[in-house]
Amino acid sequence: MARILVTGGAGYIGSHTCLELLHAGHEVIVFDNLSNSCEESLIRVQKLANKALVFVKGDIRDQKGLDQVFQDHSIDAVIHFAGLKAVGESQQIPLTYFDHNIAGSVQLMQSMEKAGVFTLVFSSSATVYDEANISPLNEDMPTGMPSNNYGYTKLIVEQMLQKLAQADARWSIALLRYFNPVGAHKSGQIGEDPQGIPNNLMPYVTQVAVGRREKLSIYGNDYDTVDGTGVRDYIHVVDLANAHLCALNNRLSAQGCRAWNVGTGNGSSVLQVKNTFEQVNGVPVAFEFASRREGDVATSFADNARAIAELGWQPQFTLEDMLADSWNWQKQNPNGFN
Numbered sequence: 085m086a087r088i089l090v091t092g093g094a095g096y097i098g099s100h101t102c103l104e105l106l107h108a109g110h111e112v113i114v115f116d117n118l119s120n121s122c123e124e125s126l127i128r129v130q131k132l133a134n135k136a137l138v139f140v141k142g143d144i145r146d147q148k149g150l151d152q153v154f155q156d157h158s159i160d161a162v163i164h165f166a167g168l169k170a171v172g173e174s175q176q177i178p179l180t181y182f183d184h185n186i187a188g189s190v191q192l193m194q195s196m197e198k199a200g201v202f203t204l205v206f207s208s209s210a211t212v213y214d215e216a217n218i219s220p221l222n223e224d225m226p227t228g229m230p231s232n233n234y235g236y237t238k239l240i241v242e243q244m245l246q247k248l249a250q251a252d253a254r255w256s257i258a259l260l261r262y263f264n265p266v267g268a269h270k271s272g273q274i275g276e277d278p279q280g281i282p283n284n285l286m287p288y289v290t291q292v293a294v295g296r297r298e299k300l301s302i303y304g305n306d307y308d309t310v311d312g313t314g315v316r317d318y319i320h321v322v323d324l325a326n327a328h329l330c331a332l333n334n335r336l337s338a339q340g341c342r343a344w345n346v347g348t349g350n351g352s353s354v355l356q357v358k359n360t361f362e363q364v365n366g367v368p369v370a371f372e373f374a375s376r377r378e379g380d381v382a383t384s385f386a387d388n389a390r391a392i393a394e395l396g397w398q399p400q401f402t403l404e405d406m407l408a409d410s411w412n413w414q415k416q417n418p419n420g421f422n
């Protein structure tokens with residue numbers, strides 16, 4: 085049992101991870117400013133776990149607030165989800181992204197150092213890989229300058245964490261490079277609840293299916309892929325949550341900074357996702373083909389061998405499970421947590 089501080093724990097991946105942490109017997113302290121989430125997700129997490137967590141409303145850019153959390157609770161390790169993640173928005177307001185994602189992460193590292201806490205799991209992204217790499221992407225492949233400011237913040241924080249661990253052997257850091265998280269807890273009580281028009285494929289598909297949006301625009305049908313549409317590695321959010329527990333276990337008894345891909349190793353095209361969603365759930369998803377979206381690559385999927393070998397992690401869920409669980413959440417909560 086350990087006492088874990090989860091920044092951004094009220095959000096999509098954070099809430100699922102809090103639930104798995106509680107199930108595993110850990111104590112959980114969530115620090116979140118609720119800028120892209122609501123406390124209801126944590127109320128539901130506690131009901132599902134039949135166990136309480138501590139919620140502190142705060143912003144990672146507020147050093148005093150962060151220091152106070154470390155003073156009030158004897159934290160063993162940190163899982164750091166807090167940050168902004170909308171790729172398009174990051175092009176409009178880069179400074180805001182630098183502030184939350186980069187400066188906020190630096191404040192967190194400073195508060196950890198002051199408190200003598202040196203174990204950290206960081207939410208990184210497959211977007212840090214150089215676009216010239218050919219999938220399956222493995223952790224030894226070069227990173228490159230991401231095509232958007234959101235991705236740039238992930239690359240910068242990864243590099244800072246690597247340098248920090250090189251300079252000070254007390255640090256033990258996991259960089260988890262997520263591929264495309266989808267799905268929801270099987271209860272349908274927690275799930276992804278984007279504000280406004282979804283940027284990502286899965287919430288767009290479920291919102292069309294539930295009648296909140298007219299039709300899905302499929303961005304490009306002339307890629308060099310199985311059917312011309314973009315191929316991605318979709319990973320169930322509960323599998324992703326469990327990767328954090330495995331990484332935590334690994335890091336509590338290791339030093340240095342190491343990256344792991346978190347994906348299934350399978351690529352699925354947009355059309356395969358749409359068609360499988362319709363088959364599994366028996367609901368139609370109206371769509372049209374649209375032009376390619378700027379910054380998209382044709383194909384991205386993981387080589388997940390390192391996570392399987394070193395973390396003892398194994399994805400459990402199929403694409404069908406992911407699509408059924410996404411729909412179960414959306415159907416039960418047509419307007420999200422509201």
Ligand code: NAD
Pocket residue numbers: 091092093094095096097098115116117118119120121122142143144145164165166167168169184188207208209210262263264265
């Ligand atoms: P999310 O928006 O649901 O969760 C992020 C949480 O952080 C939210 O609850 C938000 O209120 C909080 N937050 C934002 N800025 C904050 C700040 N300054 N101080 C305190 N709290 C703050 O997003 P998510 O999908 O759960 O993503 C979690 C993490 O994983 C993010 O760092 C994201 O960049 C990363 N990630 C997500 C994906 C994805 O596709 N969902 C892929 C790769 C990486």
Ligand code: WQD
Pocket residue numbers: 169171209211235263264265283284285286288300301302303304313314315316354377380
């Ligand atoms: C998936 C596929 C689209 C929406 C992004 C970020 C990445 C990470 C995860 C996290 C692509 C197609 C999408 C739509 C579509 N970020 N699509 N119509 O782009 O792989 O990754 O989210 O925090 O950094 O870049 O995910 O879900 O947006 O797109 O046709 O309305 O679906 O072109 O092929 P992506 P996505």
